[in-house]
Amino acid sequence: MADAVIAGAGEAPYSRHPSRGTTTESLLSHAAQRALRNAGLEPSAVDGLAVASFSLAPDHAIDLAWKLGLRLRWLMEDTNGGASGINMLQHAVRAVEAGDADAVLVLAGDHLTRDDFAALVAAYNAATRDYLAPLRFGGPNALFAFLTQRHMARHGLVREDYGELVLAQREWAARNPGAVYREPLTMADYLAAPMVAEPLSRYDCAPVVTGADALVVAASGTRRPVAVRALRASYNWDQQEGDGLRTGLALSREALWEETGAGPDDVDVASVYDDYPVMVLVQLEDLGFFGEGEAKRFVAQTIAPRRLPLNTSGGQLSAGQAGAAGGLHGLVEAVRQLRGEARERQVAGARRALVTGYGGVLYRYGACANAAVLERLR
């Protein structure tokens, strides 16, 4: 069995106002070229393609392969929202290990106009279309407003606690030229921001941008390879009958750390899926970064004093959420950190990274949760 590694990463610039002529295809192509250059591979070496995009329709993965001029023997398309990046990584690694492909391009990105986005959230699935959209629910913000209220009541957090997380990520974004929202933010700014759906204000909701991300998964032997030490996924773990304050990551925790031979304290850099600040805390708790019910203390002792390099690109909350690219963005950032390519925001000596994905909101909260532990090999 061949060893599979992540050989390169790239991102098409995120933007609030993309230039005329920008299409989903042009973004995915741009990200692909950057990742291949980063991996030192020619497009002709690619024999596998995975893609996630809400705005690729009516095209599919095969249309994209055609337009990118790729001759392939392995192909997949993923629809798992914020969990799509890690899901595609899982399949790509297995494909290379099994010899089904030698070099897989993993792509995700979107160009969504305001109308496209409105249409996407109103018909995200049949349950949303039939039972939420008729209420004029306005997309997932209201659902995560409920979830945040539950989290506050259960664990005694106040808005400032979530604000600490937002501010910490904004500081990282200031050091990332690829982040869309980089201007400094104070707690007073955060608290004074217009409400979107109580208790969520503008800064609690990942802003929609245009962009794309890419990874190259290939057989080992490439420059500065990054290994996937462990990868675990859980889908529909609680049938949407819980409260959303736990994710399927809780089921994955033990195996994830056991396979890695490491624990939360050994993580040098973390990309935790951040559609809303509350979900960052929920996932970190699920993975054992702090004990049950200790989110407030974790914010005070770890986030506020900046003890954990978390979402070092600025995360989706500050870099922006480029549709389906949100599920790949954290992986690209982690790979850059582990390869020592994060420039101004480089975490010195970063060797091990944790990346999570979360998404697939069925009716009340996300049903897909996955995580990977990555490690620099040399």
Place this chain on the structure above:
Amino acid sequence: MRRGLVVSVCRTCGQTLFPRRALCPACGGASWRRGRAEDGVVEEVTTVRHAVEAAGAPAVVLASVRLDAGPVIVACLEGQAGTGGRVELAAVDGAPIARPREGDSSESRVGRHRRGQ
């Protein structure tokens, strides 16, 4: 508008679900009967001030409601009710609407224990 919300009740194990499923997550059963959920308790309330699909439209008040029959649903809230307030359900085109139960002031019910669990 129709009083009560149509829910699915598993004929095999009695589990009540909303939205409906194909197979019962509790017992795997595939046979359902229609139930009607009329009452519930508000768990959270939020006002959606910036709805992407309706820019400039009036704010919408939504509530997360635990039905006495079991499931937690998302409903449009018409009238004043806070956490713990009892509401009655109705449906417009199958989508849930919650209204404070007549003679039940939500303020007096804040902190009331959940029922129907």
